[in-house]
Amino acid sequence: MTLSIHDDGLDDDAIKARVRRQVEAHGPPQYEIFVETGASLSIDLERGSLKNAEVGRDSGVGIRVANKDGQSAFSYTSQTDPTSIDRVVRTVISTMRMATPDPDFVSFAGTAPAKNLPGGVVFDPSVERLTIDDAVQLVKGTMESALREPDPRVHSVNVSFKASCTRVSVLNSNGIDAREDQSDAMLTCEVTVKDGGEMSSDYDFTSGRDLGRISVDVGGRATRRALKTLGKVRVKTGFYPVVIGTRAVGAVLAGAIASGVNAEVVQQGMSFLGGMIGKQIAPDHFSLIDDPRLESGTRALSCSFDGEGFPTRRKSIVNGGTLETLLHNSYTANKAGVESTGNAARSGYTSPPRISQFNLVVQPRRDHVDHGLLEGIRHGIYFDQTYDSPNLTTGDFSGMIASGFLIEDGVITSPISQANFGVKLLDLFNSIEMYGDELDDRAGIVTPPIRLKGLHVSGSL
Amino acid sequence: MQSRTRNVVSSLGSGAGVRALVGGAWGFATTIDTSRPSLIRCSETAVRLARACTRFVKEDQRFTIPEGAKFASGRDEVTRDGEMDSIAGEDKIKFCLDLDKSARARSMLVKNVVIRFSESFSESAVVNSLGAHIEKSIGTVYALTNVMVKENDVLQSGSEVFSHIGCWNTADPLAVEQTAIAAVDQGLRLLKAKPCPPGAFTIVVDNKLGGVFVHEAMGHACEADSILAGQSILESKVGNRVGNEAVTIVDDGSRRDLFGYMPSDSEGIPSRKTILVKDGVLAGYLHDLETASRMEQQPTGNGRAEGFDCMPQVRMTNTYLEPRDWKPDEIVADTGRGIYCRNWQYGYVEPEKGNFMFKCKEAMMIENGQQTTSLKDVALSGQILSVLHDIDAIGNDFGSSGGMCGKGGQRVRVSDASPHFRIKNVLVGGMDG
Numbered sequence: 025m026t027l028s029i030h031d032d033g034l035d036d037d038a039i040k041a042r043v044r045r046q047v048e049a050h051g052p053p054q055y056e057i058f059v060e061t062g063a064s065l066s067i068d069l070e071r072g073s074l075k076n077a078e079v080g081r082d083s084g085v086g087i088r089v090a091n092k093d094g095q096s097a098f099s100y101t102s103q104t105d106p107t108s109i110d111r112v113v114r115t116v117i118s119t120m121r122m123a124t125p126d127p128d129f130v131s132f133a134g135t136a137p138a139k140n141l142p143g144g145v146v147f148d149p150s151v152e153r154l155t156i157d158d159a160v161q162l163v164k165g166t167m168e169s170a171l172r173e174p175d176p177r178v179h180s181v182n183v184s185f186k187a188s189c190t191r192v193s194v195l196n197s198n199g200i201d202a203r204e205d206q207s208d209a210m211l212t213c214e215v216t217v218k219d220g221g222e223m224s225s226d227y228d229f230t231s232g233r234d235l236g237r238i239s240v241d242v243g244g245r246a247t248r249r250a251l252k253t254l255g256k257v258r259v260k261t262g263f264y265p266v267v268i269g270t271r272a273v274g275a276v277l278a279g280a281i282a283s284g285v286n287a288e289v290v291q292q293g294m295s296f297l298g299g300m301i302g303k304q305i306a307p308d309h310f311s312l313i314d315d316p317r318l319e320s321g322t323r324a325l326s327c328s329f330d331g332e333g334f335p336t337r338r339k340s341i342v343n344g345g346t347l348e349t350l351l352h353n354s355y356t357a358n359k360a361g362v363e364s365t366g367n368a369a370r371s372g373y374t375s376p377p378r379i380s381q382f383n384l385v386v387q388p389r390r391d392h393v394d395h396g397l398l399e400g401i402r403h404g405i406y407f408d409q410t411y412d413s414p415n416l417t418t419g420d421f422s423g424m425i426a427s428g429f430l431i432e433d434g435v436i437t438s439p440i441s442q443a444n445f446g447v448k449l450l451d452l453f454n455s456i457e458m459y460g461d462e463l464d465d466r467a468g469i470v471t472p473p474i475r476l477k478g479l480h481v482s483g484s485l
Numbered sequence: 486m487q488s489r490t491r492n493v494v495s496s497l498g499s500g501a502g503v504r505a506l507v508g509g510a511w512g513f514a515t516t517i518d519t520s521r522p523s524l525i526r527c528s529e530t531a532v533r534l535a536r537a538c539t540r541f542v543k544e545d546q547r548f549t550i551p552e553g554a555k556f557a558s559g560r561d562e563v564t565r566d567g568e569m570d571s572i573a574g575e576d577k578i579k580f581c582l583d584l585d586k587s588a589r590a591r592s593m594l595v596k597n598v599v600i601r602f603s604e605s606f607s608e609s610a611v612v613n614s615l616g617a618h619i620e621k622s623i624g625t626v627y628a629l630t631n632v633m634v635k636e637n638d639v640l641q642s643g644s645e646v647f648s649h650i651g652c653w654n655t656a657d658p659l660a661v662e663q664t665a666i667a668a669v670d671q672g673l674r675l676l677k678a679k680p681c682p683p684g685a686f687t688i689v690v691d692n693k694l695g696g697v698f699v700h701e702a703m704g705h706a707c708e709a710d711s712i713l714a715g716q717s718i719l720e721s722k723v724g725n726r727v728g729n730e731a732v733t734i735v736d737d738g739s740r741r742d743l744f745g746y747m748p749s750d751s752e753g754i755p756s757r758k759t760i761l762v763k764d765g766v767l768a769g770y771l772h773d774l775e776t777a778s779r780m781e782q783q784p785t786g787n788g789r790a791e792g793f794d795c796m797p798q799v800r801m802t803n804t805y806l807e808p809r810d811w812k813p814d815e816i817v818a819d820t821g822r823g824i825y826c827r828n829w830q831y832g833y834v835e836p837e838k839g840n841f842m843f844k845c846k847e848a849m850m851i852e853n854g855q856q857t858t859s860l861k862d863v864a865l866s867g868q869i870l871s872v873l874h875d876i877d878a879i880g881n882d883f884g885s886s887g888g889m890c891g892k893g894g895q896r897v898r899v900s901d902a903s904p905h906f907r908i909k910n911v912l913v914g915g916m917d918g
Contacts, residue, residue, distance in 0.1 A: 075510070098492060102497075122575045156538075160537070292599060294642060418642075424842040444913065446680070447916070
């Protein structure tokens with residue numbers, strides 16, 4: 025009962041070979057075969073008591089076919105026995121004939137010089153050997169860490185751990201034949217606190233490709249974070265100097281840019297960054313990298329090839345404030361007459377390739393990095409977290425500051441209650457002033473905190 | 486421009502999940518191989534996992550499911566096997582292409598239309614050692630039309646959803662076309678919209694936004710798993726006044742006319758009507774087997790899993806605010822200064838903090854009882870424990886919208902519904918500083 029992806033009898037080569045034979049027997053269309061086999065383990069600890077443990081095995085195949093007219097279709101199945109494979113191949117080919125011709129379709133991903141990342145970067149064999157007892161020790165250790173410094177205001181502590189191992193392989197009619205084993209682990213602790221009639225909560229997590237990144241200390245960090253959210257004060261509506269904390273940079277800055285340069289969204293005319301390539305969208309001290317080949321840190325989204333089997337590569341999305349590239353898969357790249365950037369993304373064998381970023385790295389110019397990021401802010405807001413997302417078509421972004429703090433005379437003081445914000449993203453990018461000197465590396469975003477000239481905030485005072 | 490298909494997707498899948506309860510700990514294992522030996526292996530794994538956990542269950546959290554719970558049995562066939570194939574795939578694709586043309590023909594300002602049409606059919610069975618043995622088959626149709634419009638250099642988008650219980654052969658194509666047209670009209674209105682001023686406002690919400698409001702502002706905080714986890718602001722509040730006495734909020738999975746319909750939940754408990762707030766007083770929570778057992782309540786049929794490979798969680802089904810006596814027009818006419826908010830983009834809640842927020846698709850400023858300026862990008866937020874007290878007018882109409890609700894990594898079908906109603910003192914985050 026481990027997460028081994030090698031001992032369940034599934035042979036991805038045999039699956040690919042059968043699909044290939046069946047597709048080729050039905051005619052000469054282009055094809056792409058995506059096979060995924062995986063195992064996962066998760067465990068939840070609720071208020072100190074083990075609530076449930078779960079193991080799952082999932083595997084399946086996703087098949088895309090296309091013909092010379094650009095008619096294309098995608099089918100998937102979790103049933104990898106020969107009869108089901110034959111059925112799904114017949115289905116995908118008959119479905120392809122129902123599709124309209126697409127003159128923009130040229131070909132699935134072509135081959136390019138490829139080299140898998142060194143062993144150990146995206147797969148940690150110790151994840152594969154995890155047992156349920158190991159997982160129990162991790163969640164109990166996290167709980168103990170959360171309660172190490174007893175505080176009567178701590179109302180509940182909940183811990184969850186999840187680990188998975190996956191083998192991904194892609195084969196297509198252009199000669200791509202790629203395979204990689206990947207592992208992931210994530211330990212999360214949520215702490216709810218109460219003080220008189222006030223209730224609040226916060227969480228922290230630790231994640232990465234290897235178990236070495238997972239530390240039970242996340243429990244203590246979650247408790248400290250949660251306690252800091254008690255004693256909320258209301259703020260007045262106004263324009264405040266703002267520091268965006270590392271948990272919020274993904275939503276309001278790095279992720280917003282990456283979503284805006286998704287070539288599919290741009291080609292549909294639905295991105296505010298369409299037509300901005302080569303233009304200055306941020307101050308010249310701001311750069312943003314998409315780096316799927318990160319070999320250090322959590323490497324949360326590192327991988328050797330994308331969802332179409334095309335080799336991934338590091339690329340500069342914003343360089344010195346100038347927007348440099350869109351993120352492409354083979355379809356959008358062919359349509360635009362450029363090479364794919366290797367950003368085809370899939371959420372498993374059940375989805376055809378879309379487009380997404382991998383690890384985003386914010387790279388400030390050195391002369392704008394300052395240890396005293398908060399210094400000089402007399403009355404401002406530390407924007408810690410939001411769960412909102414921008415309107416990509418207009419570039420307008422309004423939402424709620426889910427977690428935020430007052431900055432008073434250069435120091436973070438009280439948490440703030442119920443405040444909303446609204447901003448044009450291009451204005452927000454251009455208002456970046458400075459960066460903190462500590463990098464945070466979480467869930468595919470590597471960034472320092474970032475100081476803005478200001479943001480319109482609606483408060484409830 | 487020629488209408489064309491972009492992704493034509495079909496799928497086939499099956500599997501089984503086995504859950505074992507040993508002394509208050511669950512073990513859960515899944516398999517995609519439904520042969521007898523594989524199912525036996527899967528069951529053994531589930532039992533082994535539960536046994537491995539049970540020694541770490543605290544004494545006060547141990548539970549067994551009491552006898553006497555009423556489980557569903559028999560077969561509930563909303564959609565028959567084969568109905569999905571009764572209309573050819575080519576015809577469904579042609580329908581989408583025609584829909585695309587209709588939307589484009591609506592205005593010269595339409596620059597792009599993206600339609601996502603999906604139809605599904607599933608058969609499932611829930612069997613447990615306590616007496617449940619129910620087989621279900623159900624189909625659904627979900628169509629999203631997303632439209633991009635442009636005038637001079639101003640870009641805007643509009644989107645509308647069609648949702649339906651049953652396969653395409655039982656759906657109304659005209660209703661889908663109306664949603665596509667509505668998406669275009671919404672985009673065109675937004676082209677003229679002004680940024681919304683920030684601050685606290687009286688707001689009037691339409692049926693769709695009102696439904697999401699009820700879902701986010703109250704529904705999630707009533708899910709008993711968050712109560713037991715100490716993660717809901719509504720813990721120990723049953724019997725307390727939580728809102729104006731005109732407010733009655735209900736969850737009802739047995740409503741066949743709404744998109745969250747299901748005959749029974751993923752644990753085999755029949756769906757039913759559950760009153761969450763009765764005349765402004767918190768009346769109860771939504772339960773699955775575990776929470777009902779631990780809190781000595783009856784299960785409410787809200788234990789839902791996205792699929793065979795997911796553990797059931799406490800989830801809403803069809804959640805709504807009951808209508809009262811105001812005519813919708815009268816609510817607006819009675820509002821001196823406020824914002825009329827229509828339809829929703831998304832919403833979320835933090836039950837452990839008591840905050841919720843949602844974004845509406847469009848809005849109109851209300852001045853002296855009249856709708857005046859069109860507004861865009863209006864984000865609304867509030868606090869669970871105070872907002873229902875601030876509802877001071879509830880309409881006599883009723884409308885719903887269907888969609889998918891996410892929790893703990895699982896997405897399930899739900900619908901949210903309400904009459905028009907008015908809330909005082911809602912915090913609005915607009916773009917106009």
